[in-house]
Amino acid sequence: SIIHDTITDQLSCSIEASLDLFNPSTTYKIGQRFQILLQQLFTSDLTNETCQSIHKSSIILPNEKLLMESVNNTQTLFSSSTHCIQHEFIQQVNKQSQKIAIELDEQSLTYNELLYYAQCLSLEFLTNSNYIPGNVVCQCIDRSISMFIGMLSIIMAGGCYCSLSPRDHEHRLQSLIEQTQSNLVLVDWTTQNKFEEKTMIININTMIINNNNNETININHFDLFSTFTLNSKNVAFVIFTSGSTGTPKAVQIMHYNLLNCMSSFNDLGILTKNDTVIQMAQCTFDIHVKECLGTLLVGGSVIQLHPEGTMDYDYLSKIVQRHHITFFSVVPSVMTILYNYLIDRKQMTRLNTIRKFIFLGEAIDTRTLAKMITTLNLDTTAFYNLYGPAETTIISIHHRVTVHEINYGLIPIGLPFPNTQIHLFDSFNQSVIVGQEGELLISGSGVFAGYLGRDDLTNKALIEINDKRFYQTGDLARMGSNGLVYYLGRKDHQVKIHGQRIELDEIQRCLLDTSISACVVIKWGNDHLIAYVQSNDNNVEYLRDHCRSRLPPFMVPSRFIVLEKFPLNANGKLDRKLLPQPNFSSSSIKTTDIQHTNPNNSIEEQLLSIWCEILHRNNNNNNEQDEISTSANFFTVGGHSLLFIQLYHRYQSIFSFTNELLSIALFLQKTTIIEHAKLLNSIKSTDVIREETWQSLHLIKGMASFAQERIYLDQQVRFMNNVSVYNELIILKLLNGTLSKSHLQRAIQSVLEKHQILRTCLILDTDAGTLTQCVTQNHLMFMFNTEKTFKNDNELNSLIFQIKTNP
Template identity: 30%
Template sequence: MTDGPLRVAGDLEEDLDIAHTLHELIQAQADRTPEAIAVESGSQRIRYRELDLAARGFARALAERGVGARSPVGVWCDRGPNLLVALLGVLHAGAAFVPLDPDLPPARVRTMLAEARAGHCVVDVSPCGPVDGLDVEVIAVTGDAGDPLTVPVDPDDLVSIYYTSGSTGKPKGVANPHRGWVNRMRWMQQRHQLRPGEGVLHKTVLSFDDSAVELFWPLIVGGRVVMLERGLHRDPRAIARAATAHEVSVLQFVPSMLSLFLEEVAGSPPPTLRTVISSGEALRPELVRRFHEVFLDTDCSLHNQWGPTEASIDATIHTCSPEDAALPVIPIGRPLTNYRVHVLDESGMPVPPGVEGELYVGGVGLARCYWNDPAKTAEAFLPDPAVPGERLYRTGDRAVHGPDGAIIFLGRRDHQVKIRGNRVELGEIERTLVTHTDVTDAVVTVFEAQPGDKQLLGYVVGHGGTVDTEAVRHFLIERLPGYMLPARLIVLSELPLTASGKVDRNRLPAPSTEVAATGRPPRGESELLVAEAWGQFLPATDAEADFFELGGHSLLATRVISVLRRALNLDLPLVLLFDNPTIAGLALAVERELLSEHQGAPDE
């Protein structure tokens, strides 16, 4: 890289008073407003004083079970009041939390805890999954207050270790210090100005780093964390109802879910909502247009934020105007306070406006390292030649400067992709595939079954040219999170290669749109109605085919249920499709809902 000055997009430096730990700020807020509501979960309300005492009491219990300062501790809890008690208890014990998605298969949880070298894992009273084989000490969080404890730690000590998909076949642990996260939360307040008592909806799964903003930002400024009921984060109707019922002011979405939310609230947006944040995926201009149509004549604004976990969740922001809908690409904007963002060429030189380069991020928000992986840390975190003693994170994202200096995201330089907002290294899926005894070679690609609906496609080669794809699929389900599962597995006799011996992805066969029916076609009024809705998104010729094995996922399930809701004028729960994932089964479930609705209707 060059030793000369670098072109920086909107470099902002300001004293945001960040020489604190995250839990220290939340405890200080509890001291200021002990009787204010900190958490709402259904009909339950928890005051700041109660949350603070429960968290510090749980810290005592953790210390008594051997949790030491600066040690990693797994947290495998679903949404609910005990989640914040668990997270803040770990921090008050001086440790760093390792967030674990409630839906993760136990094998994946074991892998992540082993990679983190964690000796303990906190679970809810009703655990998310079997805990007997986790090979760590399991501690249930009850919320009972013991003698309060806070172990002193430094702002440069770790607050969390978030595991993201890794190209080597193992997840990467991004180790973030308190100082960077405090800067991030302070910036959120500087920019979005949450008022005391206002609500932020916590709906994002814990292992997705945006969840930290929903959980911690409100608590340092006297706001409310509104917990969406478990299992409803995929349901835009449930999100809209919670936002209205709990008078929520701020919502975060990945664009694919924002689209469904806008469909749901068109004509009656939540009245107290004034800030919507989009992140995790590219925000499309047509979605910006739709947002401003739905929120016309309101004070609600839309912000496009971008950034990797390695930079304390987000690093840039662009506030979207109605005029942005005419742009070919929505900018990701300019850096947050105390961040530096560079667009550099392959030799490390800054590029002029309009010329493509790679994004590098510097500043106080950078992670300390990849946990227990010094080689990968040295590869990704480089010395910043413009600021002696500081570092830059090489993101692997392609970008250009627009004419006004704002940054425009262009995509990836490698095989990392975003699936419904989740970062996925295709190499990790490929390496998992080839550990199956029947698979000798594999490659994974991305295709769009419909515009904006990115899905994973796996190509596998087996002994003698045959592979039991059903067995391989179940093998993956036991080892990978749902968003990393290929929608389809295609068996090849061999992978096409380039002249240099690399896989030629351009010559991989396109997936067939036809699916062999092994069951029977839909029949009867109910099945045909479900098949019509189902068929807008997936093949609907087999009444007994599994929705998820056909390539369905949570967002497509939401769309199918939304179509049925409109067709029947019936408030069908989203979980209906997850519990009944065939046309035949869903049709029976819909009939039961209709009967229940009819029986519950008042006599005229």
């Protein structure tokens, strides 16, 4: 209530609040905010701001302003502020010329050797009539030593590096080249045939061979480097991100942006010259630049994996162990599968050399992290949660995760990088209070130069506040009372799948280029994209092929659902709630128009069973397996890349073959049961000597161990009077509160389901003279026996004795 004192001509305010709903500190803060609001209203210039909206008034408290100023007090100086990337790299060469810079299997280059080859190739550019310093040069090279040489040589020649994925369709590659207006494309022998004849290409493999056979570069060659000038504000590389307009956006990152980012990594101790980094990211992602160029700029060593090496967890984990990897950057969902794989095979020690686990791209799975901290040395191992869109140069917010946060299950994205400032704004472009949700805006030395050729999109993405450029991320976040930022989600329809940023509008516009009249794409669960299309034509395969030719693989919808007419609400707009839910196990919704085929032999039947297990189709429905055609593509029946990795390792487990004999790449090229059966049949006649024995991860029956035989025999011979000496009896007494028997029963059932040993029984075959152990399903029938009750301690002791002697 507000009271006007006519004598003193003053206003007084009192706030009454129910302590059942508010604690005193909250009520006090409400009063403070109201007072601040009144001060602004009564001290404002009434002549100029009479019509000002109340939303433009701030209710931020002085201590909150001080907290935000403290969080954004990140200004630091770094030595390479006027340098370019190649200058910083040459400095590292001068410091440690013979240190290994890059290694792949049996190949390696020192810093000095890498500089030599990069200079040779950059001279090729400078003498090529189609090359213009400052222009974009695209590179389409798979994982290799050559990829590093090409990347560095483009930048040394004053060009702008842009990586293209060898996995992309030719149509998409050509579209991206045209968008960058690139005059040259750097290729190798495996990718040179992916481009049209009009595209000017340079084969890096041919160049390296020619230079090995010719004389070394001399002082006269270096005159060519003086024919162009560069500064730290020149664009160094371009990264494509998904675009809401239907066309990918080319993010331009300057030399200054990357150098400041890597200087921050080094100053914070996250990535230093003492680190050995395994290169995990795909070449089209911004984190790829940090792993490759960034590691070299701080003086570290990079261990490259062969193509598809990130999907072969046996090969990957061996590389980590063999090369003593210390820095491991990974998407949390991939880390979960890798952890489960190594734990199942008792090989978690392969990761013991890692000192820094870097999680980025999506929310950390605290359940996996909680398990990991029990197997790793926390005194020497750190976990980092990093955040940053491509437009702010790889990483802009960081946080070192604590054990308390892991156990609590809530991990912030943290505090801004050096020379980075953040703001949280509401829908009225006003700063939000501590704890309130707002859009995350980022300013500082990481903010990009703009989208290549799209000034309209650049102007929408960047706004100016107090003479500083801020990038509007579209991410929603809140700031805690300690200044740490917590990610909350998106304000638009942009989604992420396995850490990969996807604009759903780009997929929709791609589909609208066909004959369909309307479409909508949604994210389903954590792993799938579902495309609803309105059309009279049910040719789903045509739609899928159209998307494959124009979109990267991770943006192709898992399922296409054709509807004659979209459901509309009363206003005539699409009612998303009425769209049919995708059901990957339902035969009522066909994913393809390919004729259904059943298994023709025992191995196809076995593979069908494995697919159903991986895709979680085994739910006691006899028709479940019949719904997966042996000619169906794994990725159209509910599969995705992480499930495919599990499928491959299940094949290895059951059919006992190494990745050297059959790599995962072969299975990715042929993704049906029929084709997988042919691949697996090819190894039947091959004499394979394995380094280790693979065992099934889901055995339910097997021979008893020696220890189990001894216990069984001991029980039969010495304890024939039904005394259960091997059972441990525990009594829990409830002192306070109430106990839900149904909840407790479900909890015990969950424990029994998780730990197979608790529901394993021993069966003696007297005819064969063998003792086998079998995993039962008794947990499904587990029930409490509530008939036995007691009135005093004597009756309780008697009841305990009966249970012990008659289990």
